Amino acid sequence: MDQLFRQDLILGILPGKENALGSTAIRERVARQGLNIDLRTIQRDLSDLKEKYPHVHSRKDGRSTLWWAEKSLSRLSMLPTDANEPDHDYGSRHAFWDGCASRTTGPAS
Numbered sequence: 001m002d003q004l005f006r007q008d009l010i011l012g013i014l015p016g017k018e019n020a021l022g023s024t025a026i027r028e029r030v031a032r033q034g035l036n037i038d039l040r041t042i043q044r045d046l047s048d049l050k051e052k053y054p055h056v057h058s059r060k061d062g063r064s065t066l067w068w069a070e071k072s073l074s075r076l077s078m079l080p081t082d083a084n085e086p087d088h089d090y091g092s093r094h095a096f097w098d099g100c101a102s103r104t105t106g107p108a109s
Helices: 003-013 023-032 039-052 080-084 091-104
Strands: 056-061 064-069
Touching (some): 023 039
Antiparallel strands (some): 056 064
16 A cells, blocks of 8 residues: 555544544544555554644543644545545536636747
């Protein structure tokens, strides 16, 4: 499994502070996305993400550690299973980007 893909998936799963999750719950959510990853690997990924991204946080809660991300600071992300949801309107977004491309495209210098 590609570490970048796995960590990107975890970033998308991390809730806000008020709904912080333990590593076991995060592992279960990763498994629901079709990836069977060892709990220790999830824990290492969470520690790596906390070092790399200032919006990823953790706090001790008894013997466990709870994890969350400040969603206002995180980039937009979509879980792989969200891409198949029929209620998302991606057409208008594609039209927007197509319009931007046509305005910036000009004769070659």
